[in-house]
Amino acid sequence: MSQKNHKTENLGNWKPFVEQLHKEWEKVGNEHVVENHELKEKIWKGIDRKIFSPRRYILRAGWAVAAALVGVMFYWGYKVSERHVVGNLAYMEHSYAEGWMYMLPDSSTVWLEPDSKIRISSEFLNKREVWLTGSSVFEVKKRVNSDFKVYINTACIEVKGTVFSINQPTPDTSIIALYEGAIDFIGKNQSLISMTPSQRLVYDVNTGSTHVENFSGNIQWVDGNYRFTDIRIDNLMDFIRKKYRVEMELGQGVNHGLLLTGTIRNDESVEAVIEKICFSSQLTYKKNDSYYLLMK
The missing domain is CATH 3.55.50.30 (Phage tail protein beta-alpha-beta fold)
Incomplete structure (x- = not known):
């Protein structure tokens, strides 16, 4: 167990x-x-x-x-948080040795798997963007006229207010499964794939190829x-x-x-x-x- x-x-x-x-x-x-x-x-x-x-x-x-x-509580005994500056924009990066339920400033929830990490901008509420390394489940709060994007490897996921998981079993593979709502997946070849609930997308990071399949609703x-x-x-x-x-x-x-x-x-x-x-x-x-x- x-x-x-x-x-x-x-x-x-x-x-x-x-x-x-x-x-x-x-x-x-x-x-x-x-x-x-x-x-x-x-x-x-x-x-x-x-x-x-x-x-x-x-x-x-x-x-x-x-x-x-x-x-929003900072329980420092279980995480390492680092501040980064890219250009003129400051980012907070959170690394987790254990699983963690992280609440974003917009009340969206990220259920991170062990040894995963996320990075968000200090201006997150103005530009809702998340960079993910590892695996997690996202519960995104829908906001009018406010997009939500998740960046993984060479791909981007544009969220419409939804529940989906990202599993990255190897550095070369990403698996996205949608449980509720709608998302658009954009790979390295810039082609857009719209996903509906109970669909799973397997992405090859090296080639940019994708495969979409259905799973049980x-x-x-x-x-x-x-x-x-x-x-x-x-x-x-x-x-x-x-x-x-x-x-x-x-x-x-x-x-x-x-x-x-x-x-x-x-x-x-x-x-x-x-x-x-x-x-x-x-x-x-x-x-x-x-x-x-x-x-x-």
């Missing part, structure tokens, strides 16, 4: 508050789950409760309250989680392959049309996800490096 947690930035030093939350978290033991074979979100949440303490959800509410009270991003409803297990496995960059197969006799409902936390490990799938589907799995085989 993943032990890393997304942090939230707000104005003021709330480090003592956060440290106390972590202490309380450590005290909580795991709770047992009542077994239920219905493949709905109730059992998925029950499985999640078996693996993770339910107090985690109470703590999340505490994070939200803290964010509402103080706006049953997967949505809600409050820091991937939520899926009645999704086929083979479609869910396709999502897991892309998110975690692993190989997965279903063994003989496994029903590819099996439907699952539940939630995957953005910081959740692939092993924890597979364990919950197997528990709710009465399956087992074998692992060989980054290869997983799900079996009866």
Whole structure:
């Protein structure tokens, strides 16, 4: 199971508050789950409760309250912030060793993966531009007559007010998945590709080539989680392959049309996800490096 947690930035030093939350978290033991074979979100949440303490959800509410009270918090123990000047414009660059939920000055949210970093201008509210290195999910607040742009490698994403993820598994590849709203992708060859929800774009940084494919519309991003409803297990496995960059197969006799409902936390490990799938589907799995085989 993943032990890393997304942090939230707000104005003021709330480090003592956060440290106390972590202490309380450590005290909580795991709770047992009542077994239920219905493949709905109730059992998925029950499985999640078996693996993770339910107090985690109470703590999340505490994070939200803290964010509402103080706006933007700088929790320096978990990040390195540097100031840069390019031309006459100052930039703030934030590097993160752990996952982090970062709130931009316009209230847009960036859910950064570990070892990712963003850079924004000191004039961000006048020109909403973000430079991303690594991977993250963006929840962009729509503003009238105000574009939002994200720059990655040799490409630019023009946002219309939306939810989308950027995954850069290698320096040569970028994967953009759109969950809500609309975005325009502009690569090094300057061609514009308009994307609609449940589309995934794979971009080759070196050649500038792109490939657009559809993914299951049953997967949505809600409050820091991937939520899926009645999704086929083979479609869910396709999502897991892309998110975690692993190989997965279903063994003989496994029903590819099996439907699952539940939630995957953005910081959740692939092993924890597979364990919950197997528990709710009465399956087992074998692992060989980054290869997983799900079996009866």
